[in-house]
Amino acid sequence: MNTMNCDISAVLYDEYKIQARIRELGLAITNEYGTRKPVLIGILKGGFVFMADLLRSITIPVEVDFMAISSYGSGTTSSGVVKIRKDIDVDICGRDVIIVEDIVDSGLSLQYIKDYITKHQPNSVKICVLLDKPQAHKIEVEIDYVGFNIGNEFVVGYGLDFNEFYRNLPYIGILKEEMYS
Numbered sequence: 163m164n165t166m167n168c169d170i171s172a173v174l175y176d177e178y179k180i181q182a183r184i185r186e187l188g189l190a191i192t193n194e195y196g197t198r199k200p201v202l203i204g205i206l207k208g209g210f211v212f213m214a215d216l217l218r219s220i221t222i223p224v225e226v227d228f229m230a231i232s233s234y235g236s237g238t239t240s241s242g243v244v245k246i247r248k249d250i251d252v253d254i255c256g257r258d259v260i261i262v263e264d265i266v267d268s269g270l271s272l273q274y275i276k277d278y279i280t281k282h283q284p285n286s287v288k289i290c291v292l293l294d295k296p297q298a299h300k301i302e303v304e305i306d307y308v309g310f311n312i313g314n315e316f317v318v319g320y321g322l323d324f325n326e327f328y329r330n331l332p333y334i335g336i337l338k339e340e341m342y343s
């Protein structure tokens with residue numbers, strides 16, 4: 163029995179649904195990049211679980227790197243003001259970059275990251291996210307690969323946290339409102 167289950171009001175995607183969708187995303191990336199060798203840049207911390215599974219569903223050579231950012235917001239809202247906590251190590255000039263992120267909410271973090279990556283003059287930049295909240299976007303951000311669209315509910319699990327907890331839940335679930343209200 164997982165002691166975190168009682169904090170979840172509903173399971174949106176169980177581990178089997180997540181894995182099935184990730185296999186589709188991996189296949190799409192494999193087919194699109196062909197003989198190119200993309201660099202996957204995972205955004206820490208939320209993106210690390212997704213990255214680990216996505217990576218193994220891609221069957222062409224890829225390089226992996228990570229970037230960590232913090233957006234100043236607490237609990238269930240993000241302010242969009244972003245600071246880089248860990249920079250990329252791979253030289254991405256002329257490379258095909260795929261940014262791998264857990265979730266798009268306002269879109270401000272991803273826009274910041276994309277602009278930052280673009281300054282390094284890669285050949286191309288695409289974005290792959292597990293979850294998208296289309297109704298929450300504050301700016302228009304072009305997302306190339308999306309696992310699932312969800313509503314405006316706050317979700318945890320499979321890498322996503324609330325105050326640093328719940329990342330180790332194997333599924334994606336809606337956090338009970340009483341946990342943060």
Ligand code: IMP
Binds near residue numbers: 263267268322
């Ligand atoms: P944005 O800049 O507003 O798009 O915020 C994106 C970041 O906020 C994500 O990378 C997550 O870290 C966090 N976030 C947004 N929505 C959720 C959620 O429902 N659960 C957990 N984290 C979230």
Ligand code: MG
Binds near residue numbers: 208265
């Ligand atoms: Mg994140």
